[in-house]
Amino acid sequence: xxxxxxxxxxxxxxxxxxxxxxxxxxxxxxxxxxxxxxxxxxxxxxxxxxxxxxxxxxxxxxxxxxxxxxxxxxxxxxxxxxxxxxxxxxxxxxxxxxxxxxxxxxxxxxxxxxxxxxxxxxxxxxxxxxxxxxxxxxxxxxxxxxxxxxxxxxxxxxxxxxxxxxxxxxxxxxxxxxxxxxxxxxxxxxxxxxxxxxxxxxxxxxxxxxxxxxxxxxxxxxxxxxxxxxxxx
Numbered sequence: 547x548x549x550x551x552x553x554x555x556x557x558x559x560x561x562x563x564x565x566x567x568x569x570x571x572x573x574x575x576x577x578x579x580x581x582x583x584x585x586x587x588x589x590x591x592x593x594x595x596x597x598x599x600x601x602x603x604x605x606x607x608x609x610x611x612x613x614x615x616x617x618x619x620x621x622x623x624x625x626x627x628x629x630x631x632x633x634x635x636x637x638x639x640x641x642x643x644x645x646x647x648x649x650x651x652x653x654x655x656x657x658x659x660x661x662x663x664x665x666x667x668x669x670x671x672x673x674x675x676x677x678x679x680x681x682x683x684x685x686x687x688x689x690x691x692x693x694x695x696x697x698x699x700x701x702x703x704x705x706x707x708x709x710x711x712x713x714x715x716x717x718x719x720x721x722x723x724x725x726x727x728x729x730x731x732x733x734x735x736x737x738x739x740x741x742x743x744x745x746x747x748x749x750x751x752x753x754x755x756x757x758x759x760x761x762x763x764x765x766x767x768x769x770x771x772x773x774x775x776x777x778x779x
Contacts, residue, residue, distance in 0.1 A: 574624060577670040580646060581615035581724035582677040583776075584663065586656060589734035591707070591741040592727070596638065596650065598705040603636035605652045610659040611638075613746065614666065615648040615724045622647025625666055632665035633658045641747050648724060648747055679777050680725040682718065683750060687766055689714045689759055699754070703743040709756040715742075716755045716766040720773060723751030728776065729769035730755075736768035737761045 588596070590607040597604045605611060612635075616625055619642045626640055626649050635658055639650040653659045667673060691699075693711040700708045709715060716733075720726050724746045730753050733739060739757040755765050 573621075574669055575671045577621045577625065577672075578617040578678075579614070579667070579670065579672045579676060580617055580678045581613060581648070581722045582663070582667075582674050583611075583613040583724050583728050584660065585611040585613070585727060585731050588652075589731050591734055592730050592744065595706050595741055595744055600638045600650070602638045602640065602650075603652060605638055605650075609652045609654055610656040611727075612651045612659045612663050613648065613724045613727050614651075614663070615646050615722055616670075617646050619643050619645055619647040622649055625649065625670070628666050628669050629662040632662040635659055635662045643747065646722075646747075675779060678722055680720050680722065680773050681777075682770070682773055683721055684717065684719040685766070685770060687714060687716050687762055691715050691756075699742065703754065706742045706744065706754075707740045707756075709740065709742050709754075713740075713756045714759040714762040716753075716762045716769070718753040718766075718769055718773075720751045720753075721749065723748050725773060725776060726751035726753040728772045729753055732772040733765035733769040737765040739765045 588605055588607055588609045588611050593605045593607045616622055622642055629651055635651040635653045638652050641648045651659055691711055691713050696709050696711045718729055727746050730744045733755055738761050739755045742756050743754040745752040
């Protein structure tokens with residue numbers, strides 16, 4: 547309700563409006579931070595892969611990226627609103643699942659991305675150290691993939707590059723899902739591998755890389771090291 551007196555205007559908030567504002571603030575503070583992953587520089591293959599599944603602005607190699615996953619799922623709308631109003635970041639993805647919600651923010655300037663992340667953390671009363679720690683559900687290197695196995699993998703995964711028979715394959719499964727992005731980015735930095743599949747949404751995150759045996763082993767070590775660093779943060 548608005549009243550005017552002596553040429554000045556003032557807004558009067560009713561008791562019901564005060565109650566609504568208080569309730570909304572309380573809901574924001576109840577948001578649980580599951581995943582908070584900052585990628586300083588998206589590697590070419592991962593950026594291209596994320597572009598194939600993006601419904602928003604497309605990332606380019608070298609962009610900084612912030613991936614957040616929150617609970618409950620619908621809370622991702624509030625988190626997205628806060629992040630986009632805090633800086634000039636671009637929204638690449640926003641996924642609402644049954645239990646969780648995820649979003650990806652991009653910008654060429656690292657400080658711009660980190661600023662939006664800081665504003666979100668402050669709004670929900672959380673910190674990076676309070677995010678859910680990642681756990682590794684499965685990790686394995688399979689050497690000399692057979693032709694039948696390669697064909698089936700390629701038919702199942704249409705967003706990334708193809709795996710060829712005879713290549714070695716590294717697979718990684720994490721919980722929560724978003725942490726596979728950090729693993730994928732660090733693996734691509736460390737070695738000359740092929741990104742076959744990166745699934746960062748759902749109950750578990752899944753990463754599939756392929757290449758020569760030595761390259762795959764080097765990439766696998768980098769990926770696992772990246773997950774361990776977050777776990778020990």
